[in-house]
Amino acid sequence: MTQTNAAPSEKEPRPDGWPRARGRHYLDVLEHLHSAYAPDWYLEIGSGRGHSLMRCPGRAIAVDPDFRLSGDVMGQKPELHLIRQTSAAFVASGAAQKLAPAIDLAFIDGMHLFEYVLDDFIATERLCRPGSTILLHDLVPFSPASAEREWDTSRTKGWSGDVWKMTLILREYRPDLTYTVLNPRPCGLGLITGLDPDNTVLSEARDNIVARFMDLTIEDFGPRKFGRLMNMQDVEKVFPTLQQTEAAE
Numbered sequence: 001m002t003q004t005n006a007a008p009s010e011k012e013p014r015p016d017g018w019p020r021a022r023g024r025h026y027l028d029v030l031e032h033l034h035s036a037y038a039p040d041w042y043l044e045i046g047s048g049r050g051h052s053l054m055r056c057p058g059r060a061i062a063v064d065p066d067f068r069l070s071g072d073v074m075g076q077k078p079e080l081h082l083i084r085q086t087s088a089a090f091v092a093s094g095a096a097q098k099l100a101p102a103i104d105l106a107f108i109d110g111m112h113l114f115e116y117v118l119d120d121f122i123a124t125e126r127l128c129r130p131g132s133t134i135l136l137h138d139l140v141p142f143s144p145a146s147a148e149r150e151w152d153t154s155r156t157k158g159w160s161g162d163v164w165k166m167t168l169i170l171r172e173y174r175p176d177l178t179y180t181v182l183n184p185r186p187c188g189l190g191l192i193t194g195l196d197p198d199n200t201v202l203s204e205a206r207d208n209i210v211a212r213f214m215d216l217t218i219e220d221f222g223p224r225k226f227g228r229l230m231n232m233q234d235v236e237k238v239f240p241t242l243q244q245t246e247a248a249e
């Protein structure tokens, strides 16, 4: 399976009220967050060609069963660990705890199905400190076809899958988190702080959550209601210094 963050070709009309993420490009935002937070350790789940990994100047662990790296992903990084495994196998191996004392900034952009992202979030929060930040990609799918669980390449060039369900899940099950959906194009970015590595609410409810949300679609939920629940914020207002930086191509 191949996934892409390329700009989608819109082949089908979107229902009225379908929310869109049209803000500053997510790679610019990632670069800015690396510079603003200066994390000791960055964890990336899903690296693909390495475009997001290249925006990290510090120590990094990148996990992907199918790296297709091109370009200088090492850059000036003092340390880079490339783990050619699924995130589940990486977590089961216990390697993260041996490589880094804690993860300060994480970007979850692996398999675009909500149960995988839920598992990635649960595992990543356990590796974090209370002051760490987790970023979730693909929360704002650009079309109904791109939000489906199967990627139909005849209908959409880009695929966000049903990662959008994470907003419903985290808002309901983890109101203790500070959870903000930002508007970077093409498909939004979740910014999560107030983490609690010892919290077991999600892991205990995991199977129930997966069963409850498996068959839900945005059309059933209601695109406008989904937009209101997300309450998407303009990333350049949340991070005003981003306005002074150069835009990605």
Ligand SMILES: C[S@@+](CC[C@H](N)C(=O)[O-])C[C@H]1O[C@@H](n2cnc3c(N)ncnc32)[C@H](O)[C@@H]1O
Binding pocket: 003, 004, 005, 045, 046, 047, 048, 049, 050, 051, 052, 053, 063, 064, 065, 066, 067, 068, 085, 086, 087, 088, 109, 110, 111, 116
């Ligand atoms: C959209 S790409 C990542 C793009 C990259 N983060 C960027 O912004 O340039 C998604 C990646 O997730 C990887 N992936 C798929 N299933 C995975 C899994 N179970 N665990 C970790 N990575 C996975 C795919 O191989 C693919 O390279």
